[in-house]
Amino acid sequence: MKLCVALDLPSRNENLVLVRELSGLDVWLKVGLRSFLRDGAGILSELKGLGGFKIFLDLKLHDIPNTMADAAEVIAALDVDMITLHASAGERAMCEVMSRLNALSKRPLVLAVSALTSFKADEFSAVYNDSVENAVRKFSLSAHRAGLDGMVCSVFESALIKDVTSDEFLTLTPGIRPFGESTNDQSRVASLDDAKSAKSDFIVVGRPIYKAQNPREITQKILAQI
Ligand code: C5P
Numbered sequence: 001m002k003l004c005v006a007l008d009l010p011s012r013n014e015n016l017v018l019v020r021e022l023s024g025l026d027v028w029l030k031v032g033l034r035s036f037l038r039d040g041a042g043i044l045s046e047l048k049g050l051g052g053f054k055i056f057l058d059l060k061l062h063d064i065p066n067t068m069a070d071a072a073e074v075i076a077a078l079d080v081d082m083i084t085l086h087a088s089a090g091e092r093a094m095c096e097v098m099s100r101l102n103a104l105s106k107r108p109l110v111l112a113v114s115a116l117t118s119f120k121a122d123e124f125s126a127v128y129n130d131s132v133e134n135a136v137r138k139f140s141l142s143a144h145r146a147g148l149d150g151m152v153c154s155v156f157e158s159a160l161i162k163d164v165t166s167d168e169f170l171t172l173t174p175g176i177r178p179f180g181e182s183t184n185d186q187s188r189v190a191s192l193d194d195a196k197s198a199k200s201d202f203i204v205v206g207r208p209i210y211k212a213q214n215p216r217e218i219t220q221k222i223l224a225q226i
Helices: 012-021 033-039 042-049 065-076 091-102 121-128 132-145 155-164 192-197 215-225
Strands: 002-006 027-032 054-061 082-086 109-113 150-152 170-173 202-205
Touching (some): 012 215, 033 042, 054 065, 091 132, 155 170
Parallel strands (some): 150 170
């Protein structure tokens, strides 16, 4: 299991200070929309230069197939290691993205977002008119058929996804509270042990690390446990 640290701090400098503290540790860095829009693509090479970290660029693409595939090609040229798109954009969009990326000499891992972990059951059905479980099953099968590498999901769906697709189909699970920290705005949170037994391939941890007194120490504790 790999640990992705979410760089969700309010400024570029605060993110860089955090990453310097993590130098030498075996973690992936998750760059989200805020940092990417604010700091520009240059932040990615700067982050890599700070210690050979793998970069997970989490932009959650969602558009018509051709526009998504165009964007995916541009993102792949940034030499990132993992990207995301919304499975609810549909199977045709996912296939188009994969066919363009597979034509490249090197491509990032591509994961599909099923249900955002902030959704409560009633909020989810108000948008998707379905239960989280059904929708996750449907989205995962569709992403698997389209040739993606895996899904972003809550820990509680990881085992189900592997059951309906394959054990090799990756799951990346945010909403982790390693040592019982506050849930913040996440509705479905889980511990490290939950993530392990659900066979998560990647866990994403943000606030429990960057809001800690000593981010390096808590990161090392998490790495030791996983
Ligand atoms: O601070 P926390 O550990 O809750 O951060 C979780 C990170 O994972 C955030 O960057 C959030 O955007 C992201 N994420 C999520 N749920 C998803 C996909 C991504 O919480 N389904």
